[in-house]
Amino acid sequence: MSYTQHETPALAELCSFLVQDIYGELAARVYSILARYGRQNLNQLVRASYLNRRQISLGLVTLVQSHLVFHSSRVSPVTAYEIDWQQSYALVRFGKVVKSVEDRFGKNASAIVGNLLEHGHTRIGDLKNALFPPQNPSEDYGDEGTNGAGAKRKRANGTNANGADGKVNGIVNGATNGALEEEQGTGAPDKMYLKTVDEFYDAIHLLMQTGWVMKVDEMQYLSPGDYHQVALTQVLDERWNGQMPSGTKDKGNVKKDLCQRKRNIRDAWAEPPQFVKTKRNPNSGTYEQSNKRIKINGTHALPSSGGGDNFDNAEDRLPIRINRDKIAVAMRTDQLVRLAEQRLGTTTARIYEIMLREIESQVPRCFEEWPDPPPDPKSAEPPPPPPTYLVTTREVELRTKDFDICEGLDPQAVSKITGRSLDRNLKMEDPVDPADLGQYQRFELIHAHIDLLSRDPFRFVTWHSGSGHSEWQIEFGEIAQRHIQQEIENTVSARKPQFGLKLIRALKKKGKLDERQAGLTMMIPAAEIRGVVNDLAVQGFVQTQEVPKVERREAKHSIHLIWYDRQRAREKLLHDTYKGMIRIIQRIAFEREKVQAVLEKAERTDVRGNESRFLGRDELDMLNSWKDVEERLLLQLSREDDLVAILRDFHGALISS
Amino acid sequence: MLRLDINKKFEPLRSCVGMHKKLHDHYNFQIIFEMATEPSASATPVKQENGVASAAGTASRFDQLYDKCATSPPGTVFFQRDLSALQVADTMEELLGLINGLCAQHLLKQLLFDNEPCWKLRDRREAEKLRTLTPDEHVLYQHIDQAQNEGVWSKALRAKTNFAQPTLTKCLKSLESKDLVQSIMSVKFPARKMYLLKYLTPSEDIAGGLWQNNGDFDMAMIDELSNAARQKIEELTCVRVPAKWNNYQRSERAAAIAHKKAHVLGLRDIEDGAPVRPYKLPVHGSSTRLVYKSNPTYPTATTMAAWLNGTDVLKGKVARDVDMEQLLEMMVLDGRLEKASAISYRTALNINDTKTLNGFVDAPCGTCPVFDLCADDGDISARTCVYFGEWLGTESEEIY
């Protein structure tokens, strides 16, 4: 089972909150049953709850459509349902994802991604129709009353997950996505993005090419356990006559084949399909289903069962969804840039960002879940080297035209490269505009930044080959490990400002120590250590052990050892962070409760837009301060999510410390 | 106190010159156990022995010899020929008489070197104290003296002397109260109490290195010196860049490009490849900041030790490479330095002044003392939480 699919009570609780916030009460009720009892079929679900069969089915449909729940209809006669924890947790980062995509590919793409996130998946044609309603847009605009589903229409007009539902907005998007929300207000007719159907298809192609969007496949609905079973059966049928071989060596081979099979199936999903590029007319050939909305799909488990295949090309019939692996890759870029910025300053971090983004499209995922050969704790062989991704200085230079690459460097180095002298205060006597420098000098300057990155203890980049405009590689695995360590250290030093950090580092460096040795390494009296050790041991960041020296187990005659296990600390911190996120969500709910009455008033249709007229002074104040509080809490939630990504999504299990 | 400094200074010699090494190394001397004498009677027998000279004359002869010896550097070892060369006594017999007398008064300490007797001078005040010792105390004193700066464990003393524990304790107490010996806790064996003469500096083995004092870390000294080292390393590896150090006028063209880019961003053709997001451009850093030097010579424990010994902050003590390494490694642990390579160091810069750690600990729950007790509802929960209330500036639910 995947490392990231680990479930803890805190995660289950957190996800239940998220589902409830976004998909409402019914889905959340069903979800929480699954969270509590694990894998269940429909009958079991009915027995375990007060809901009737119809209600449960309805809830399940929502959950399945959003990919929050796996189901086994493909492999077993009685369908069993099981929660997809990763996908459920990902609800919290929807806003962030839209933002990331916008950063990388612009608003056209982010609008599409927003839609896909909200719906789980959709056929390309349906999405197109929703974004480019075939009838006259102004007509659509006018039928508010008859349509009765304002949210639906708004979505159809090409906004993102934001618009669909006040709740989605509140939980995922509030803090990070203010800019986009503003756009909504301006209305569809003169929107800034996705103006033509061609733009729409181009954006889809770009997203598929870069791996952000992938095909929907039946296999994706299988839980990791079922997936394993299917892949195993396939492997056994093909090469071993359907029987599990008995020899150790053969078993090893099966294992290897199995991993490969799992990889192959998965990789096929992200394979961008080849479509003939045709000029399209937004209004041609799609009039018949003008009233069709994406939502129709929502009631069906699989898009193929949707309301009739009346799209005339294969492309429009293709169901697509977001590729979660790619989200983690993008978050990794962002977090690494943030780290580099903290350590080396904005400009160098900017160079690093360019390097990372340069290779992002080649990186399908942060780490391989089914490596080749499969990890074997018994074999002494080191795991295979991860794929290398290379960037050259030249590629970086191309993207640095719009900022000052002299900044953040030692003035002496800049002076040497540009040949201009410095005065006594290290100021340029003849200031130089980097835009005017020759290419060679610009290479040198960028080189100086990259050099800073490579010298940092984090080893942000590693020299690979070539002189002059060298090739650089980024060793993500190593960096991710240091990153995890760094976050653990940050946490410990916040909790135990005095000696916490020192102790963790001392133990990491030296292994198991007793109090006296720890004191010597940290250069503090051994007596000071006990308190810190006790607290950190209670918090689960260090472990202690008593080794008796004599036969009777007596405290006085024992050696008391302290040690630190990175993986344990990592899991503890992850768990604590989930819990911290729950508390924030609960606090948001509590704060909202306090202003509930005002909020309800403010949301009345007659008050909307005329707040200043209908609301009293203190009511307005309350609303404003609630908004501030909410924003602050959401921002913090999103930062805790960043931490979760660092701890969980960038690296597989750490074998030893 | 002086004497010990001398010992320190001689230390390098010990390792390189054979003969000198032997001369100054206590372990090559065999201490001749002085006769324990009754304090009151100590001086008198000598006088009687030296019937030739008048009492007063002899006494002054004693002083003469002592004073002459005292002009040599403290800690000097005198052989018989050295003493006769001082020309205080007229005959060898007289000289021996004087020496015996001084020994009896504990002003000289007799040693054996290659079976040849030799002597060392004792401080007058110390000698005076010695004269007040009981015989038992005296035996102990000599054992402790023998161990020199390695110290001797109280259990070992007992084994050597066969004293009963109460006697031993009493005598040691008395010696300590007379300021003749000191006891310290061994660093190697923290449960062991080691005894050594008061004026000696305990050896590294029992007292730890430069940074330890009496078995404990000298926190004040560590603080002071680690700060000094941090500053020095910052000088060596970083450079402070003034604000607006490269204050160029942005050329029209570049400005136009940047402007256009920001403008186009929303509408940019998606096939344009990877985008450049609108970015707050760091135009000429507006405040001074530290950056890493481009061609630093990274300091190592050796160069830093040499630097420290070159200043006189240590007041006569010497920092060895291992001492410095211990200090620098400790500073890596507490985040002031980072390793530039396996043996060299540099300053750890933290660019943000604002202390943001991570999303979890910056929120109240991350450092909450009742984190583990906090539940979904009940007395401690997000609703009733005072920390959230403080952080957000909002009211929490009251609990009664």
Ligand code: SF4
């Ligand atoms: S909600 Fe309050 S009491 Fe509960 S863990 Fe967080 S800070 Fe502590």
